[in-house]
Amino acid sequence: MSALLETRELTAFYGDFQALYGIDLAVAAGEVVAIIGANGAGKSTFLKALVGLVAAKAEAVRLDGAAIGGIAPHRLVGLGLALVPEGRRLFPSLTVEENLRIGTAGSRGQWTLEAIYDLFPILAERRSSPATALSGGQQQMVAIGRALMSNPRLLLCDELSLGLAPTVIRDIYAVFPRICKAGTAIVVVEQDIGQAMAAADRLYCFQEGRVSLSGPAASLTREQISTAYFGLH
């Protein structure tokens, strides 16, 4: 498998506290990879290290073989990395459409404003509203749209389902196949194991900053996952 993204022995620290103890993970083009794990397992830290918000060694993160660890966050979007942050983090001073436009970052590709409105028609109706006036699910759509506007090769999604109703979560995950069709890979951090197994091709389970289990989503059993998740034996 030729990896789009590959991490090798990725470590991360918050001051003296070590959050990641050598993560090895690979994502191929067009693939959906889910990362599951308990609170504090290092899932969000892992995504932050990929986009440069947490320091990482250059050699620890490779995109298409090129070492990109520790590059400033504002340079990564040009390389094809986009993050849907935990809690959405939309810009409250900007309208829905402005939030989408600012995501463009000078890129060109299939994900234009029209394509996003086609993916999430409700956003076209609310385009002039302040972004934070929308419902939680609609805000999550804006956050995904904003990330897609940069036409990323790798879309990173942190806790998409946080605080959303199950039907809304299903609607949001339903667009994944359309995103992947053009070769975009998705890494999704997810608390909901059932949702993660349904949406992902492969699964990684983190436990205390280490990978405790990985494999094709279809081949893993519930027992294996709960052991890896909670560390029970």
Added chain:
Amino acid sequence: MLNLIDTLLQGVMLGGQYALMAVGLSLAFGVMRLVNVAHGDFIVLAAYLALICMTTLGLHPLAALIVVVPVMAIVGYGVQRLLLNRAVGRDIMPALLITFGLSVIIQNGLLEVFSADSRRLDAGGLTAAGLRLGDGLAVGWFPLITFGLAVAVIAGLEALFARSALGRAFRAVSDDQEIVQLMGYDNRHLYALAMALAFAVMAVAGVLFGIGTVFDPAFGPPQLLFAFEAVIIGGMGSLWGTLAGGVILGLAQAIGFRVDPGWGILFGHAVFLLILAVQPRGLIPKTRDA
């Protein structure tokens, strides 16, 4: 009656000057959430830069803007990029201390180079010429130009913020300086650009201030105070609010001067305190937080 109209007119014109001085402060607070204590001193510095242009190049003070505005913008970019970016964050204290230090350095530097003598930027007949509006009622061309410039600058900045990609980025970095980086913007560069813009407006304010009034190196702090009052009265971060705040402050001072020549400044402060007590967030507060 004519007296009253004249007083109000002078007050509004004075307000235009205060608003122009306050725009840079409002801009820096709106984007960076930092209060520049050296704001008034940089305005005075701009006036001295214009003085240098006049004596060495023989320029009219308004023509000196061609030099002073870009120079001040570069100074603003540098101050933000090299100094203040290190202090931007949740705590506003470090930025206050740094700019307080800059204020002391600028005042003493100007004192060393230019002495404590009062100066004025001689604009020829411009400050004496006036527009007759009727019997016994006239308004000076210079205050009119100042007021017009204040409105034009604010309208221009509002349009920049509302419509341009750069304005969008300014609003976004003010909202969330971490996430804006993932949109491909270097937040340190954005902050420095916003400060450059603020300093460019301060340069205009400084030159007009130097034409209209005598100044010396210690004139910065009172200008900071008036600018601060205009910003607070209008509401933090709102530029039209800053114009309204400047006009209210100017009106209060003009009315105070009319009541008793010693009460003008006091009236201004009293109105400021009154509005602060009744409407602590200012008249047109801009809520940027969700």
